[in-house]
Amino acid sequence: MNLFVKQQGEGKPLILLHGFGFNGEIWNDIAAQLAQDWHVYQVDLPGHGRSAMCEYSLPILTEKLAVALPQEAVWVGWSMGGLLAMAMARWHPVRALVLVSSSPRFVTAENWPHAMTSAVLQLFAHQVQSDTLGTLQRFLALQVKGGEDARPQLRALKALLKKTPSPQAEALQGGLQLLQNTDLRSELSLIRCPALLCLGERDTLVPAAMGKDCQQWWPKLQTVCIKRAAHVPFLSHPQVFIELLQGFLNEFIAS
Template sequence: MSLHIETLGRGPNLVMLHGWAMHGGIWHGVAEALAEHFCVHLVDLPGHGLSPAVEPYSLDAIAERVAGEFPLPVHVLGWSLGGAVALRWALSHPSAVDKLVLVASSPCFAQREDWPTAMQHEVLGRFAQELQADYEGTLKRFIALQALGGQASREVLKALQARLFERGRPDPVVMRQGLDILRDVDLRPELQHLDPPTLLIYGERDGLTPAPVGRWLASRLPDAELEMLKDSAHAPFISHPERFVERVCQFLK
């Protein structure tokens, strides 16, 4: 079965990948503005929204499934988990991704001995356990963390909550497997091989993918630009939509 993809606008192709537990509809606040310049493809990642899951449910399998929908070179923008999918896609198929935009994402979401600026394994493990006991409440608590600390946090939280179950309730098994991906992924050793020019958009107040991650990537990637929004948390495209659209357009044109 094909993935659910909503397409709008005309111009160079821009594929947008959402984060864990969300769906392509989360981009609607900025997609219309971007569609004035690009042919925008809003993808429901496998197992999210209206898209069927893949087996096995791994980062590699998700990236391959998404890449299979776009045989020609495209620009790719990924937020959070979607950013990891975008990275995997660009690393595995360098000629297929023209330019890459990573939004509040990380090559390694969980702490390691040499990687303290990340989520604690215990936090991700707790969310995985709580999914079984309180599925809906756990998803809402995770969303609340995405808005915490940023400018207009109440408005950001309201927007995220409004979209959460808009395309049905995500499969609890897939949600657990998605948390496993966030816990286990570590693409840092491969980043030296990343070819596409990359724009990094991060929030200074992000508690899930902290600002130092963006600065680290900017210093390591061969061709990268960093946009650090000082009043933003984990969803800069919601808290700062005008600047988000402006910066993406500047970079991709």
């Protein structure tokens, strides 16, 4: 079974990649708006939603994406999906890149303080083996922590998890290992396409201060921060997010 990809709209291709533990359905509301002007592709990453599992390594994942999806597209990636979108932009033809609450390195390191500690990801990796659903729900709480209207957002995320196919445990383990072991910082300056990084002011997983760190490696990167948003700004502040996204895309198309 290949990747499951939901398509809607007409026009130039725009690809949406979800984050850890979810699937392409998390983009439904945003995708419906974008489909007025774009041919939108909502991807279920391997082992998530309706896509079969595969080995979770960057070369294999990016090759599967490259085979299943159009070349020279706009790639929009949230969290772990943004990490994959960065890899696509480094090694495959990409027209433009939009990263949402994402980072080239998700764990702290020397001169890279604005990230999760390795211990946090190791704990989740341990817990997901014995309590997959409980671990996912705890991770959801971290995604909305500190954000505006956190409780209704958490309810909405839990409801989405319940009504869509559960991710495979192997995919969750693979995703956590990918987040813990991947460091794309040295590759960022080699990404040539226009790129926007959208961050949440109150995000505890990818702190907004990471934007300046990222620009040290990637000077051409544009960054924006959505006030009072946590890790899922396209759900908590959809209108602000879509205006920022469309503004960037219109500027890119005009250029």
